[in-house]
Amino acid sequence: MIETAKDIKLNVLPLELFCEHLYYYEGPCRFGSGDALRPGYDEIVFAERAKKFIADIKAHVPEGTVVMDPVLFRRTDDWDEPEAQWEAMEAAVNAADVVIPMAGAGVQDLAFKFAQRFKKTMCYCPSSGAFNVPDVPAAIAARNVGYACYSEYRWEDFVLRMVALRAKKVIARTKYLCVTRFDGTQSVSRPDSFTSLDQITQRFGTRFHFANIHEFFDCMSEAVPEGNHTTPGRKTLNVDECDLKRANDICDELIEGAENVGMSREAMLPSVVAYVVTQKFMDHFDCNAFSIPCPDACSTRRLNEGRFTMCLTHALNAEAGIPSACEYDLPAALSEQALIAVSGRSPYMGNTCPIPVLDGKFKHVFGATEEQLEELAQDPENIDRLWMTQHSVAHRCHPDPSAYAPYGITPFAYDQKFGATLRYDFSRDKGEYVTLCKFSPDGSKMFIGKAEIVESSGKDKENCTQLVFYRFKDSLKAHRAQCKVGIHVALVYGDYTKELIALAEALDVEPLVVE
Template sequence: MYKNSIVTKKLVVQPVFVSLVHLNVFMGPCRYGVGEELTYDYEKKESLKTFQFFNEDLKNYVDHGHVELLESKYLEWHEDFAVKEESIEDVLSNNEKVDVYLISGTRLISYVSTIIAKRSGKPIAFCPLSNSKYSRLGGIDAAAHLFASGDFEVYNALSYEELNQTFRAMRTRKVLKNMKLLYGLRNNILSFGCVSSFVDITDVTKRFGTEILNYNGLEFFKELDALTDEEKAEAKAIADKLVEDANGVHLPAETISNDVEFYLTAKKVMSFYDCNAFTLPCFEMCATRELNKRHLTFCLTHSLMKDDGVPSACASDVGSVISIAILMSIARKAPHMGNCMVRLEDKTNHSLRILHDVCSKYMKGYDEKPLPIDYVSFTKGNWGTTMRYDFAQDAGEKVTLINLSPKMDKIMIVRGTVTGCDDFLTPECKHALVFDVEDSHDFHKKEAEFGHHFAWVYGDYEEDLRMLADMLGMDVVVA
């Protein structure tokens, strides 16, 4: 995994347990119990039991693949309703690091929750305990106050499943905000091969917070020529390992090192500029004839980058880099991207095809067994390494595709079912997933607002993507 991989970045959650514990013995409209139940010691004991249950829930039900949980804070207050400054300071002691406060407790948690939200300037979230019979009304009470008071973020989940979905979306927003894209250029800032990438490059930073570093594409070749013998030996060792682990190798194995050397060169430049995302123009760089001279293409670089947890897209498509990052973060899988089109010979089944030679080993998940990969030449000259996988093995599986509008104000979500794989072992840019959608004509009509490049992953992530779009202020188009 790359040192600054977006896959390893987590959402930092500060759990807070708020408990109103009475100091005095009395009965009344807001005080239940009798005898010992009205004592401070009894209430405190019961409070700590619930606090322990809350921590067990966090351990068992929160998705730790997406979340870094800090040690829970316990905030006690009393029937004088004074929230002590030292208590708030303790809760907020990690505020600089915290992304969201997860608040639970016994009764009357809403007032304290509003203080935490206002003082921290961070989102707050609520979720019933796993043994709860009803929704968390304290969260609703606090949300209504905060929404009416200003621009606050409050999330009320009905289950830990919903809470994890919220955390995935929040983590993805954080990932995009902390992403720095190495944007290779040859001449025109908008690639001639993908004019639907964006309209104004600054829209990307305004919407997502992603920083973009422009880099002269020809400089890659200078860096490539400057590789040391040690770095070239590293490239050969990586190439040899790819061959050793391959399901099949259908090009001269010795040429794979050429593509791996470019991959290491791109990573070296990224590391120098502290970047963790990558793209550069295929057509414009090809036209320099340097690729033909050196017998390499960028396909393997994009595949290996994604297996490293680095969003990497073809054709200087910045929108696709963001799409890949979104799916990579939400699904914790290496996405595929490509040209998506309706199969005119099979319109009755609403069949689509998406192709580019950039599949990855970890398309089923970074924590899963890598896919059986074949290596095929991109060119008919038997060079330019590409990863290939027979998608037809996954017939019947669900997939989710997304694309962003060139103004970065809309996201298109497509759900499909795998039916096959085109040109699995054929050279050139032909490796394609074949899948069915509900209405291919509707897809084709809506695609015109977004462009031809879609990113996709295995699984159904529509609800996660809708939640993320809402957080980012983007309109959702579904096909």
């Protein structure tokens, strides 16, 4: 099964903590007058408070959050802690991702003991208690024990925290399908991929499943009785009649919906079959992220012989909320997953760099015309601020993931016209903001950028000439930060910098924030 980010829910468990006074008295742990000091009164007040506590949480959790039935721990002013109560809540706690405790006099030690016992992430909310509850978070942070406790006194901060914690869960539930030829860590063109996949699994929980590139390509044809060349006699994931029908249906749908089609249906179909095979592998191995090396695969000549590229696969995956990165750039795919998780939008990724002014004009970049660069130079706002992201994996869901925007289809290969790519005119969205994201090769840093779209290029061209131009406020700072993470940067429409900063904190990585 392919589990996308939208399928992953954050399970939030309210924890009701109640201390009952058994006798009539007042003092440092009991104050009030009249009926408020009588036995039984605490129960009435607590019931009303707990009801409001649950209602407030349900009213403020963001989309993708499930509020579980609350668990209750009650004690008396004998300071008892019945073991049976701890045991009774274990099943619910095990199913929870985040615990939202109540706070109050006589129960804060219980919240701390709960954290020590179950080692669950906790977060106080504005309805947890009368104060902003810094005591339990401070006690846990001082011990550096590997689990966190937060306290949010504004609902907007609580919502942001839940978004980040859900995104952290999505990152942990990410499992790559890594199609490799030479090296399972990086391709010949991507030295800035993850330096250690084991380290990434230990840090984030992200997992990796590997498939041999030749076995993968063999499966693009229907099975024969003697089996594939690389796996003779074995039952494999070759396309079957149903898969080929699906590929043909997708091909027809893409052609019918396009504004312009610059290649024949026959030339398109192999790239669609590659997408269907990718989906089949991902579904079989329960993967929800994908990457495959480009130069490593290209030099086998099997792409040329089969008349396909993987560009369309990456584009269609992105549309479906599945992170999918060119050139075996595993950090780029995880960066896409982070953006998908916090925004619900479909990402774009590619070669990203500033465009400096040299000898009085913008430096030439692959995919743009001199006339276009001269026109961009006419706007003083672009000078020393202009950047681009360039690849051939644009899709139909810019900028709205719920509706297809106008798009075109062109081949990747100049001469032989194979390798279907989708094209989008980013200039339709001039003035819109995008959020950029990229993990560093060791996973310790996250590039977080906010930029404004200014132009587009390559929508009618072949190859990796699809460009989106945008500008940062501080280009030099952005460049310095990007040099710590790598060339491929992912982006989505909208401003999600706060969400990514909160995610970086939840993941314990350093945010490199630029505008």
